[in-house]
Amino acid sequence: MANVILENITKVYPGDVKAVDNANIEIKDQEFVVLVGPSGCGKTTTLRMIAGLEEITEGTLTIDGKVVNDVPPKDRDIAMVFQNYALYPHMTVYDNMAFGLKIRKFPKADIDARVKEAAQILSIGNLLDRKPKALSGGQRQRVAVGRAIVRHPKVFLFDEPLSNLDAKLRVQMRAEISSLHHRLKATMVYVTHDQVEAMTMADKIVVMKDGLIQQIGGPLELYNSPNNLFVAGFIGSPPMNFIEGRVADNSNVFDAVDFRLPLTSQKASLVASYKGSPVIFGVRPEDLTLDPKGTEDNAVTGSVLVVEQLGEQLHLHVEMKDATIIAKVPPQTKVAVGDKVFLKPNMEKAHFFDKETEQVIR
């Protein structure tokens, strides 16, 4: 087990395409780190650089205190689970898992013990004699994970391992990988584009966009205090609502033309320097409550566009002049499409972003 440190890591592809720009990430021993972002954000490239499958253009990569920039993958003591499983089609499940150990010239009995142990952990003991083509997607996924864990590597790398599974299986495997992490106490780096996977599994999330790291932090930290508009909108489902407006001249009211929201004294002092300037107001769907007694002077005002009943809650899509926002309200709420509603935000949990830089105002 080991820590992994990325220092000023940059990847430039031929044709001057910058895939990863000056990434700094510290992955501690036994930590589960998730790299998350939309496709093309550089998360997979980052993972492949850690694996050694991609050359590092600039910067230093350290695994367990040793600089490994020029160390080939086989000598980095890492194991990787690929998006399409990458099982060897001509080998049985057993041989797939044993392959890495055979190459490393482990004694036969040792190989057998490790493969059997891994098979037992992943409950694929009855599949050992099968070829990959005779397995379902979920079983292949387990074999791919098994191939990684038999090696007892310093670092586990996962490249969108669940993206080929159906929704139900994905939830199940998510939990299994999490419990595997606790059981093995291994350092794991996990790439996904799914923020739910990131939130549910990670000790630490690295949000990336266009090759740049947007924010690094624990799931709650990212959820409660996002650095910028992108992170705020990416983490959480349904996403955070954004409303454009300006800070009124007396600095204690947010003015969105159609309605106005009074600011708490703490928020007012935060945006004091934006007096009269445009800002973006952000509030999560669960921080909005229907207020029948609300007015245009103290609540978000709009008309109901869609009502989504989910059983444990109700999602209200509310249309305003130039935005649609979503509010989570109790399921028994009586509303109809077209109703004019007033949604009172929890101003304690409101976020304000600079319209120019899209950075949060702190």
Next chain:
Amino acid sequence: MSRKISDSRHPIVLILMVIVTAAVLIGGFLLLQNMQEMKVLMTIFAVLWGVGSVALLYYVLNAIAQTMPRKIRSAAVAIVFAGPAVLILFWALVLPTLRSLRLSFMGANGKNFIFLDNYKFVFTDPIMLESFRNNLLWMIFGTSACVILGLIIAVLADKSRHEKLFKSLIFMPMAISFVGAGVIWKFIYAYKGEGINITEIGLLNAIVTGLGGEAQAWLLVPFWNNFLLIIIMVWLQTGYAMVILSSAIKAIPEELNEAARVDGANAFRIFFSITIPNILPTIITVTTTILIFSLKLFDIVRVMTGGNFGTNVIANEFYLRQFTYGHSGQASAIAVVLLLVIIPVITYNLRQFRQRKVFK
């Protein structure tokens, strides 16, 4: 409710159609015979009549098949459409084979029955034994050289900077006919003999003399001249092996190689443990295809040495027996033996084609 199919015709209409078709077929044929004087008109008529009457024939046969009860209709339709092709195949392939088999038990002129004497010749005549040995050389060395070279080039060229250029160069000889290749290589192996005013024009001799050696009559060197001829086939066929194997290698997902790299395999290990097993079905197909090729090889030997100087092969000896010595019995016996040798390879090859998806 009627059980008849809506488009089935009245029996009288059908009988009329059959009569019309028969009239068109026979009448056209008779007409053609009387048109010998007008060549252009005859050609045009022959084309129109040929295509038209075949279409008509199929149409009428299909109409008849449609009137049959549901149960036998599908079989009847199959017979109507595939039947003629099967008949032609039988006439063009099976009958000649059977005729060759019969001839192989006959004497030189195809008359008196001499039973197995021709086969005794095939398996005991020194020239035949030499041919068998040589064909074995072609099969073993020719085939393995083609496949191994093709594989090595395919792997080395894969993802290299000038892959397309390399592969085009290797593939180009494929476009040359065996006879054409023979002419080219005749210049390479050319030997003019010794004497005044004689200049060597052979490329190989030029290299040898340039290095201080002595010019050789290469194609006369016993035993080794076989390999000089085999090189020609290797030159021609390596491109084929390379192209097929290269496409198989490219079909292996890159993730597989990466997984092996992470698992700790070096380039050699990846080649032997990942690449080879994944393209094994293709290797076998390519090998058997070239194997069949070298079994029935004829042109190169015919052009280069005519089978002399110990380079004879089975197909060439067959040609000599049939057309030079006019012994159809011995020629047929050779053909039958060649057929029997090729059948298992072909069967294996076909089965391999069918099982292509074995690892997928």
